[in-house]
Structures are given as C-alpha cells and as structure tokens.
Amino acid sequence: MNKAELISAIAEKSGFSKKDSEKALTAVIDSITEALKAGDKVQMTGFGIFEVKERPARIGRNPRTKEEIQIAASKVPQFKAGKALKEQIAE
Numbered sequence: 001m002n003k004a005e006l007i008s009a010i011a012e013k014s015g016f017s018k019k020d021s022e023k024a025l026t027a028v029i030d031s032i033t034e035a036l037k038a039g040d041k042v043q044m045t046g047f048g049i050f051e052v053k054e055r056p057a058r059i060g061r062n063p064r065t066k067e068e069i070q071i072a073a074s075k076v077p078q079f080k081a082g083k084a085l086k087e088q089i090a091e
Contacts, residue, residue: 018049036077053078 001009005023014027032050035042042050057073081089 043084046082048082048085049080051078051080052076 007018007022007025010016010025011018014021016024032042036050038050040053050073055074055076058071060069060071061067062069
C-alpha cells in the first residue's frame with residue numbers, strides 16, 4: 001500500500017474527503033517526525049512505539065578494495081510494534 005492508497009482507505013473508513021484525509025495523514029507524519037527530531041519517543045498504545053536509536057561510530061570495510069573505512073555515528077528512527085498490532089497480524 002502506498003500513500004495514495006492509504007489516503008483512500010482513510011477516506012473510506014472515516015467518511016472524510018480524500019483532501020481532508022491527506023491533511024490528517026500529513027499532520028500525523030509531521031507530528032511524529034518533529035517529536036523524533038526533538039529526541040522524544042512517540043508511543044501509541046496498541047499500535048507501537050517510534051523512537052530514535054543512536055548507532056555508534058564503527059570501522060567498516062569496502063568490499064571492492066578490502067580497505068577499512070570509518071563509518072560515522074548516526075541516529076536512525078526505529079519502530080517497535082505493540083502487542084495488539086502483533087496479535088492482529090498473527091490472526
């Protein structure tokens with residue numbers, strides 16, 4: 001499912017127009033992104049947790065030349081599915 005299909009599904013289930021559904025989806029995504037940028041954790045009971053994990057700097061290897069390279073530390077978003085979501089998918 002892509003973003004357009006998700007917007008259509010939201011519109012169908014909520015009774016909102018597609019334009020309003022797109023605004024709502026965009027607002028949710030923007031809010032989650034802003035919270036993660038600020039270093040906060042976004043927890044939706046029954047759905048899951050969005051959080052930022054820090055990857056430490058490490059030494060990697062270029063597979064072509066076998067030369068060691070330094071990989072910088074970075075922050076990556078992570079999603080952990082909640083119990084209710086896991087149970088619904090397992091059915």
